[in-house]
Amino acid sequence: MTFLVLIFLLTLLPAQSTRSTYLPKSASNPVFGPWQVYGLLNGSVTITCFYPPTSVNRHDRKYWCRASATSCRTIVSTSGYVAAGYEGRASLIDYPESKHFEITISGLTKADAGNYQCGVGINDRGLSHKVSLVVSEGPHVPEGAELFYVELHSTLTMTCSFGEESASKRKFLCKLDRSGCHTIIDTYGNIDEDYTGRALLSSKDAEGSFSITITQMGWQDSGFYLCGFGAHGESGETKELDVHVYERNDVPQGKPTIIAVKGSSATFECHYAPIRSSSLKYWCKWKQNGCSRIVDSEGFVAPLYEGRVALYDNPVNKTFTIILNQLKDSDKGYYWCMTEDEKEQQSSNELKVIEGEPGLQGQEDVEAQVGSQVDLTCSYPCKYYSYQKYWCRWNSTGCTPLPASDQRHPGPDVSCDRDNKTVILSFDSVTKADQGWYWCGVTRNGRLGETMAVYLSVTEGQSDDHNLEIQNLDAPRGAEPPSQAEPGVNPQGRAFSDAGVQGAAGSESPAQSQGPNTLVLSLSLTGAVLLVLVTAFAVFKYRQLKRSDLVSVGSYRTNISMADFESVKGYAASNDACVKENDETQIGGDEFITTKVIPESSAETKKAKRSSREDADLAYSTFLLTSGTITQDGSRGGSAAPEVASPTREGQI
């Protein structure tokens, strides 16, 4: 038996320090009010009683009754009843929207002191709160504690001000229990472990005034508190605060703890009051001495959180949502949603990071060259099959969704491949302006789910595109326009002159690579052919020029015979033969027959030709020779010579 008890004790003991899933008995009485009120003789007193603002409570009867041993006898109620002896001096007013009702008793007498109950519904059913009324003669009466009625998991804000003398001293909040008042939080940095991460002490603008904010109010937070300055127990004023936590059964509660996987993302939802929807909202991480801001609704993002966090405001639902991705172990802690004006709407969540696989997976760092085609892929698991997936571009004011696939737009487009369960963001030609953070995310029923962040970096420089290479080589920057290229007419040694045509054609649209590629190819082929022809013609012309020079020289020399001219034509390649022939030209008869150097190639033809012309030349030259010597002889054989002597200059061209 004792062994079982010991085991039971061991299992229960650690549980006492943490929050229990079972309500404490004190929680089962949701009606709350002051436990003691003080009134002056002949004066009046006002008692405020709180109740949970459920529909039935707001419409049900409220009553104030005097407790006795057996039952509680009604004095005044919302049914319209006023007990005898209290006419005109007891009133009860209900404020359903403010979740409380007020009882005012005036003309207090000594007989009025005693135990009373304020309650909801029917007397003696348990939905009531015991109040003790003390009537004193005065002149002063104690003020009584300030009442705070807060909903479970919501935020409590208490303000204490003591005047200027407390400005430099330690300020504290402590909770009363049977053994004394133990410090919850103070200005020296001490904090109770049950309140770590969910309590903040901040000094107000006025001297000696400070406020304490506690979020995630639990059942154990109900009770009596003291706020003051100095060390508690010593001199120094204190203020009593009576706190009660209630639960609403009809409204679903938010999640106090958010558990997320490392590397994945977490979504935080914060609610705020409808009136102040335009005030500044921000999200911060709780630290020992304050709360460091991470992101706010005006576009501020802490430098360490670039690309990781986004704040979405939804004034319609009166919520703002924060998404934090690329989670690390160091992200665990308490995060507060703060609004500048409405302190009641501040809330906090605890984030726990656990090991595991993120749902959305993909490459997290992508590098691309300017102008190239880039695909950012994001693969999702089966559980997101029915969710809506999206890609968005991150900036400091949020993440703007990228529009759906549109073929006309030159920008990136989003497509989803259902079979492979991937969402793809495509860039046809990425530019430097596209560099930055992109998020892939899922959403369902308007609620934002998991996200994954990708950083796209765009670099300048060498392009892999072959089309651009050809352009760079063939068309220098500022190449001549195609109209000036005249292939073949002026061969000035520039073989690239027709490249101007293909360069211009290729530089029309670098984006469209397919068409100009073939065009340039064909142009380059024709250019090469033309090149070859031009070169051939140039060389040929050059040779002709050379030959025409010889021909013109030969026409002036009358000594050269027709045979010489003949031989020159045949021996185009060898100058030696011509030179030799000229040099060896001897006037005389013997040389014409045998001593000439004749190339073998045209030896036979030469002989044939020479036979006819040689005779004529022979005749003429002998005539010339002999004419000089026998000018006295008379004219002999000169009739035939002069006609033959003038060689016709119809060279073959």
Place this chain on the structure above:
Amino acid sequence: SYDPRTAYPVLAGYPWYSEDKEHVLVNNKCQCVTVTSKLVPSKENPNEEVLERNIRIIVPLKARENISDPLSPLRTTFVYRMTELCRRCDPVEIELDGEIHQAQQSTFCDQPETCYTYNRDKCYTSTFPIRYQGETRKVQAALTPASCYAD
């Protein structure tokens, strides 16, 4: 030693009800049963603590057999079973792998529950014959008016 009552006179007579550490295990509004538990010193050995369960049953003697029908006879038999009382059939939100799921903690939740008294958060109505201008009509009326408001 330190006595909070003298140090803080405001607390003289303060009911330290929140200090009892008594937890509610069952709060069955249908049968009006609450079960709470707390640690108390053992009777055999006062140095040890044992778990004590307090069961509070309020029997509505003037309840009808069918609480939705005021004309049914008075109920004379009341049956309370701990297994039925400890059943938790309300769906609870639990977190698995970052996803919220609604889970039911007990089995046999499909069995209809016979209630002995009204649940304050539910609206109970019944039809009554009303004779008006010689005509008898069935009119629906609320048995628990405060619970039957729309807002």
